[in-house]
Amino acid sequence: MFCEKAMELIRELQRSNEGQLPAFNEDGLRQVLQEMESLYEQNQTDVNEAKSDGRSELIPSIKLRHCCLLRNQRCLTAYLYDRLLRIRALRWEYGSVLPANVRFHMCAEEVQWFSQYKKSLASFMRSLGGGEGLDITQDMKPPKSLYIQVRCLKDHGELEIDDGTVILLKKNSQHFLPRWKCEQLIRQGVLEHVMS
Amino acid sequence: MDTQSYLPVKPGVGMEENFLSLDDILLSHERLPIRTECSFPRLGFLEKSSDSHDIPEGTKMELPLWLSKGLYEKKRRVLSVELPKVYRxxxxxxxxxxxxxxDLHKMxxxxxxxxxxxLHFDSPENPEIAQTLLQTFIGRxxxxxxxxxxxxxxxTSALVERLDCLEKALFSSGQSGLNSFQSWEKGRAxxxxxxxxxxxxxxRKINDLQP
Structure with a gap:
């Protein structure tokens, strides 16, 4: 049956739930495009034959192939679009620098798209707040205090805070830090927010 | 419960299909029993049971929903769609x-x-099907x-086991509401x-390391 390859792509995305990004399936994509090409060529010969010899009984077959072409197109568009949604989410969850194992799963065009998205987001955030700029990825939950208690979950090296103090983030050490400084690190799982 | 920044394209409501929704694409891949009402030349290989070059008129076969929907026409009879058992x-x-x-998961x-x-296919039983769907949903x-x-x-696996996809989505959104309410009550919101x-x-990384 036609369009099985395209369905494989969709199933692959559906399987990796919670917005994880599976590796870009370039091979699968190429196979679908090949199938579309051969469908198109078959249709072209049938259309020519139907026109020149007046063989109208070929029309149902042409229509069937045309449906398959449209279906393949839909699957590919959905595949690429859903991946873009996932990549966009990565910007909000990980911050502007992605870990290598995630970046590895993107194709060249997606890497390019990600950096363009980063740029647009950054220039939008700079334009906010009367020329001061505003980081809208911060304070996703309304803050109750400026400083919070955090515990390190792994060695992360040194961290410099606003007043110039350098803090060594060592595994299992606890610190009292400005909230905006550690929010991203908590999201990345380096620090843990300790509630008293 | 934290907010998710990845929001997949929502499936369409009712008879509508959402073009980019993965769920709707999977849904429209479900197979329907059909009967061809005209012949499809040069596509005999789609029908595994016969060796002929064409698909002759009157062949009973299964086609995915998207193909049946694309080929179906009210005026010209190209194929007739039969109801799957569960809707009869x-x-x-x-x-x-x-x-x-x-057990709707099995069905x-x-x-x-x-x-x-x-309901896209003209069938005299359509009103009854729609009514049964609605009553089933209300009842469950x-x-x-x-x-x-x-x-x-x-x-919750025993509770979810017998649910339809739509019901599963409702169940998990109910669960996430419950969880955020509980964490708010504990002052952890x-x-x-x-x-x-x-x-x-x-x-996954840990899984990758363990052979």
């Missing part, structure tokens, strides 16, 4: 008797979605909502947590 009279009686005992898992899509909804709001911190996406990636 016999099963409708079962659903009307007690919708709660039916479907897109019982409601496929049922709504069946109360129990579904009850269990999603009361199963806190337990294994303002706690910053690691993103579930990041945590999942880490889990």
């Amino acid at each position: 009279e016999g099963w409708r009686t079962v659903f009307n008797a007690d919708p709660n005992v039916v 479907g898992p897109y019982y409601y979605g496929l049922g709504s899509q069946m 909804f109360r129990r579904n909502m009850d269990s999603s709001q009361n199963a806190y911190n337990e294994d 303002s706690q910053l947590t690691a993103s579930s996406l990041v945590l999942n990636y880490r889990k």
Whole structure:
């Protein structure tokens, strides 16, 4: 049956739930495009034959192939679009620098798209707040205090805070830090927010 | 419960399909029994049971929903779509008797979605199908909502097992509401947590290391 390859792509995305990004399936994509090409060529010969010899009984077959072409197109568009949604989410969850194992799963065009998205987001955030700029990825939950208690979950090296103090983030050490400084690190799982 | 920044394209409501929704694409891949009403030359290889070059008129075969929908025309008879078993009279009686005992996951898992899509094909039974779908949903909804709001911190696999895809989505949104309410009651709503996406990636990394 036609369009099985395209369905494989969709199933692959559906399987990796919670917005994880599976590796870009370039091979699968190429196979679908090949199938579309051969469908198109078959249709072209049938259309020519139907026109020149007046063989109208070929029309149902042409229509069937045309449906398959449209279906393949839909699957590919959905595949690429859903991946873009996932990549966009990565910007909000990980911050502007992605870990290598995630970046590895993107194709060249997606890497390019990600950096363009980063740029647009950054220039939008700079334009906010009367020329001061505003980081809208911060304070996703309304803050109750400026400083919070955090515990390190792994060695992360040194961290410099606003007043110039350098803090060594060592595994299992606890610190009292400005909230905006550690929010991203908590999201990345380096620090843990300790509630008293 | 933290907010997710990845929001997949929502499936369409009712008879509509959403072009980019992965769920709707999977739904429209469900197979329907059909009968061809004209011949399809040079496509004999699609029908495995015969060796002929064409698909002759009057062949009974199964086609995915998207293809049946694309080929179906009201004016010109290209193919006629038969109802899958679960939407026929016999099963409708079962659903009307007690919708709660039916295992919709086994029947479907897109019982409601496929049922709504069946309404695209002109069939005299359409009003009854629509009515049964609605009554089944209403009949099961109360129990579904009850269990999603009361199963806190337990294994829900037995509760979800027999649900249709639509019901599963409702169940999990009920659960996430319950969880955020509980964390608010414990005063943990303002706690910053690691993103579930990041945590999942880490889990997989550990799995990769263990052979």
